[in-house]
Amino acid sequence: MLKVNDLSIQYNKQTVLQGFNLELEDGEIFAMLGDSGSGKSSALRFIAGLDNALNGSVTLDGKQLSNNGQHQEPPEGRGVGMVFQDYALFPHMSVEKNIAFGIDDKAQHEQQVRVKELLSLIGLKGIEKKYPHQLSGGEQQRVALARALAPNPKLLLLDEPFSSLDKNHRDTLSKQVKDILKEIGTTTILVTHDEAEANIFADKVGTIHDKQIQLNNN
Template sequence: MRTDTLLKVDSIQCQYGSQAVLDGVSFDVNDGDICCLLGPSGCGKTTALRAIAGFQPLTSGTITLGDQLLSNHSFQLEPEQRQIGMVFQDYALFPHLTVGDNIRFGIQKSPLLEQNEIVDSLLDLIQLESIAQRFPHELSGGQQQRVALARALAPNPRLLLLDEPFSNLDVDLRRHLNLEVRDILKEVGTSAILVTHDQEEAFAFGDRIGLLHNGRLQQWDTPFNLYHEPCNRFVANFIGQGGLLPGMSIDQHRIKTELGVMTGNRSYDWPANTPVDVLVRPDDIVLNPDNGISSTVVKKVFSGSATLYTLQLPTGSLVESLFPSHHDYSVGDTLNIQAEVEHLIAFLPDK
């Protein structure tokens, strides 16, 4: 398995005036990996991207690309010397240049024959050979996005940064281009970091995702682990659907809840009878008409192939469950349910 580290972000801090925007953020990007920085507005994810690109100085910490120092508290390599490409939210295409010339812009110092080969290759890669002579205003949003990607790839950067490049597109086009851009990056073998506030977008795009909150990196992990193995309450609540259900520890592996005793392979060292909160995802809740716990449907959200139900337990606690849409229950219906939790995740209650 490849373990070569391309980018190393080590305990970086960034400030705007006296306000710390990033505080001790660390993560690695391996060669060929596609990663995401995810989080709510104001969490510091765009500042982290700007620091990597060379537009934001560091108060402390270091950023290195391979063996090359990019930034520390006293040094900042110029952006154009970093071998890093960037795709902006508004694409920033030059309106007076054709598609082909926009792609050519960053490689104009290369021999003309080499320029032509690179432009032709990238036009083929983004499947826009037939409109190479058009101008940006003649393109759709999706076409502009692909041209911006090709222009960023033309100088063969070691790392590509994408600052919410899909946010101006409609939902269906965003989903399509998200996967398309990922496929293009994998085909050319370029490592990338995407900044987004949309976790569905991050899950589809990233090999690894970093979740930021209040300038601190909460967890840097695979999409699977972020969902099933969140490291703290913020990650558990922010990622995916579901919620925290009150319980009481029995021993290291078992927790008693209103939905019965939940058992997992994770060990907790809390004393018996410690109050805890257990993470319950919609896929943890199943129907058990004969021996289940009674619950009442209080909300439903239909999404085509499945319906997300919010269910109220006898104590008033709420859980969510995702059932195939051909099971059509109404608000007010009573359902007998049980929990089948494969990943038992629990936290001490907030003080």
């Protein structure tokens, strides 16, 4: 279970979140809506351990990751994976090396097995040796997802991962990704500005309003 309590964040000296609380059950997919600058991505970055906050705590499966706006665990030790809006793939690395980046502490054979498992899971078998520039936007997005899933995170954070795709590709890919996440049971938070996408993708949808999260009736 994920618990975020009393999260308060300032951005450019403006308080964007204050008293933000969120609880998710294991395997639940949650979508977060909000206007630009409302603090959606800032909340994800705090949960991921990338940025501090004015206040707030994060607990995942009973382990406290952050308290009073500071982090007890570094990003790599939190059991949290993240996919960014621009995918953030390493252009000089092949697909297999990108996916294996977060598990480079494993033996080479284990890395290769895990990469093949993930490529099969995301429906992209046989592209291990390709480079990001040789892939379509949708393929890059799925590789970024595979990289985030490689260490078997307890929680996955998706920061507008479909926004650069056209509507047809976005709708198709979001459904495929949801099916993948449901298959493996990964607790997930999606940040998006698209309400229709949120309702299709998530079990539960909330909107940031007056610096707090309010659950939608969907």
